Amino acid sequence: xxxxxFKFIRPGKIRVRIAPSPTGLLHIGLAxxxxxxxxxxxKYQGNFVLRIEDTDIERSDSGFEEDIIENLQWLGIxxxxxxxxxxxxxxxxxxxxxxxxxxxxxxxLNTESxxxxxxxxxxxxxxxxxxxxxxxQPRYNGKCSQLSSDEIRKLLAEGKKSIVRFRTPNEKVSFxxxxxxxxxxxxxxxxxxxxxxDLATPLYNLAVVVDDFEMKISHVIRGEDxxxxxxxxxxxxxxxxxxxxxxxxxxxxxxxxxxxxxKRHGAFAIADYRKEGYLPEAIINFMAFLGWNPGGEREIYxxxxxxxxxxxxxxxxxxxxxxxxxxxxxxxxYIRQKSAEKFAEICIPYLIEAGLVVPAFKSEQYPPxxxxxxxxxxxxxxxxxxxxxxxxxxxxxxxxxxxLKKLSEIxxxxxxxxxxxxxxxxxxxxxxxxxxxxxxxxxNKLEKIISEIKAEDCNKEILEEKILPEAEKIGLSGTKDxxxxxxxxxxxxxxxxxxxxxxxxxxxxxxxxxxxRIREAKERL
RNA sequence: GGCCCCAUCGUCUAGCGGUUAGGACAAGUGAUUUUCAAUCACUAAAUAGGGGUUCGACUCCCCUUGGGGCCGCCA
Numbered sequence: 001x002x003x004x005x006f007k008f009i010r011p012g013k014i015r016v017r018i019a020p021s022p023t024g025l026l027h028i029g030l031a032x033x034x035x036x037x038x039x040x041x042x043k044y045q046g047n048f049v050l051r052i053e054d055t056d057i058e059r060s061d062s063g064f065e066e067d068i069i070e071n072l073q074w075l076g077i078x079x080x081x082x083x084x085x086x087x088x089x090x091x092x093x094x095x096x097x098x099x100x101x102x103x104x105x106x107x108x109l110n111t112e113s114x115x116x117x118x119x120x121x122x123x124x125x126x127x128x129x130x131x132x133x134x135x136x137q138p139r140y141n142g143k144c145s146q147l148s149s150d151e152i153r154k155l156l157a158e159g160k161k162s163i164v165r166f167r168t169p170n171e172k173v174s175f176x177x178x179x180x181x182x183x184x185x186x187x188x189x190x191x192x193x194x195x196x197x198d199l200a201t202p203l204y205n206l207a208v209v210v211d212d213f214e215m216k217i218s219h220v221i222r223g224e225d226x227x228x229x230x231x232x233x234x235x236x237x238x239x240x241x242x243x244x245x246x247x248x249x250x251x252x253x254x255x256x257x258x259x260x261x262x263k264r265h266g267a268f269a270i271a272d273y274r275k276e277g278y279l280p281e282a283i284i285n286f287m288a289f290l291g292w293n294p295g296g297e298r299e300i301y302x303x304x305x306x307x308x309x310x311x312x313x314x315x316x317x318x319x320x321x322x323x324x325x326x327x328x329x330x331x332x333x334y335i336r337q338k339s340a341e342k343f344a345e346i347c348i349p350y351l352i353e354a355g356l357v358v359p360a361f362k363s364e365q366y367p368p369x370x371x372x373x374x375x376x377x378x379x380x381x382x383x384x385x386x387x388x389x390x391x392x393x394x395x396x397x398x399x400x401x402x403x404l405k406k407l408s409e410i411x412x413x414x415x416x417x418x419x420x421x422x423x424x425x426x427x428x429x430x431x432x433x434x435x436x437x438x439x440x441x442x443x444n445k446l447e448k449i450i451s452e453i454k455a456e457d458c459n460k461e462i463l464e465e466k467i468l469p470e471a472e473k474i475g476l477s478g479t480k481d482x483x484x485x486x487x488x489x490x491x492x493x494x495x496x497x498x499x500x501x502x503x504x505x506x507x508x509x510x511x512x513x514x515x516x517r518i519r520e521a522k523e524r525l
Numbered sequence: 526g527g528c529c530c531c532a533u534c535g536u537c538u539a540g541c542g543g544u545u546a547g548g549a550c551a552a553g554u555g556a557u558u559u560u561c562a563a564u565c566a567c568u569a570a571a572u573a574g575g576g577g578u579u580c581g582a583c584u585c586c587c588c589u590u591g592g593g594g595c596c597g598c599c600a
Contacts, residue, residue, distance in 0.1 A: 323537065
């Protein structure tokens with residue numbers, strides 16, 4: 001796109017928004033639209049507005065509004081005006097400004113741009129089905145558009161239910177999409193669409209047009225699924241004599257089957273990812289690259305660098321399939337970037353959640369829910385009853401920092417630190433061709449070496465220094481395979497097929513527990 | 526069915542008329558290694574098809590095919 005087309009982007013003049021309806025949890029699609037709006041606003045020093053579209057009281061739920069607000073904040077996407085913080089163009093909740101819409105509905109009715117429609121829903125639905133069955137664009141047939149004022153008065157007096165319908169003029173409507181160029185629709189195919197349920201309850205298209213106008217929105221950046229709504233909104237703007245904002249329709253995020261992401265594809269709520277232990281920086285980095293990229297070969301971007309690099313010219317036109325593998329990779333990457341202390345802070349809630357440890361503090365301080373834990377805090381290990389401090393838990397979890405994709409995996413990986421008795425099959429102790437005798441031999445050697453080490457010297461370095469030379473010696477038929485000693489050592493300590501290395505595990509466990517577990521392993525043979 | 530949008534490796538993408546079509550995730554192989562990770566090296570993997578335009582098309586135009594979105598008194 002020639003640079004000229006972007007001359008309308010003047011820093012400070014930009015006002016964008018997202019307008020979710022609180023009818024479900026914040027999901028990936030909305031969050032990504034919010035991100036792009038946010039990045040665009042930040043990039044050009046504009047304003048990003050949050051507006052709640054809750055005119056449909058039947059479906060709206062304030063719980064969803066809370067979820068949307070909380071998780072957007074958690075992701076680090078901030079707005080400068082919204083229902084929670086107010087602003088100069090409020091209210092930011094449509095249900096709170098019904099009188100404002102009434103004014104415009106009345107105006108539309110008075111200018112004959114709209115009319116009352118008394119058709120029943122069943123009747124309309126039947127006609128819609130019929131039109132589609134004979135291959136026609138289903139649209140309202142205009143039955144009520146010519147009702148005289150006498151007829152209308154009569155129907156109203158009878159108590160007949162009605163809605164307000166827009167009298168769609170017969171003309172071509174075209175607009176320039178910032179991404180796709182000129183898009184044209186024949187309004188003849190659109191038909192007269194509903195704009196209000198009653199004199200004070202606007203339907204989506206009207207509400208959007210009125211709010212975008214009153215909130216002085218300069219750029220409407222939304223999903224591609226809104227392209228067919230755009231001509232309707234433009235027609236309404238014309239009838240109301242509102243200026244037209246710029247439009248940019250983002251490509252959709254697709255499920256594995258390449259169709260629009262929906263409940264059908266499973267959980268795509270941000271709250272779920274958060275619970276599973278995805279970090280906000282990973283989700284942001286991931287979402288930004290769904291339908292956009294900065295051009296270079298760098299793929300790791302933080303929010304500030306995204307703001308710096310963001311440009312609408314580099315937005316993709318085709319839909320992007322949501323690929324969890326990539327999210328996992330990014331999440332693992334960001335997990336590895338954390339300091340040990342920070343990592344422990346965000347892991348501990350998962351240990352608590354799994355019931356491995358219980359925070360030993362007063363109940364009113366609990367829970368700090370995924371936000372991180374107090375460094376001076378002590379915890380009680382559920383399985384053994386012992387008291388441990390933050391530092392001890394940190395030593396445990398950091399052993400798995402580079403192996404984690406999601407924080408929630410931490411409890412399963414480290415549970416052997418918190419249980420007194422390990423459960424595993426004795427076959428697991430066997431390395432390659434080793435038999436019971438060889439294993440017992442190995443365990444005996446380990447027990448002997450370790451019992452000779454002082455408790456305070458039971459650390460990774462010293463253990464390696466004492467055990468590794470012995471491991472070199474064992475092997476079967478002179479193979480010099482350290483596994484004959486180290487594999488049973490590791491299994492005896494962890495009871496797992498895969499885990500962190502035996503030396504670092506032993507260091508955290510401490511001499512007494514290490515010896516105890518080695519003896520228990522022998523008893524299994 | 527109608528209207529609209531879209532089209533480079535399995536996935537996310539680079540490319541903006543001349544490239545050995547590049548990168549990342551995933552996959553595979555190897556190195557390291559007691560296991561699993563992490564890390565490093567390497568391998569395999571794409572321009573949907575057909576017409577134009579042009580000295581030259583992944584790139585520009587058209588058609589076909591394919592995919593998607595929307596057709597509410599939901600948003």
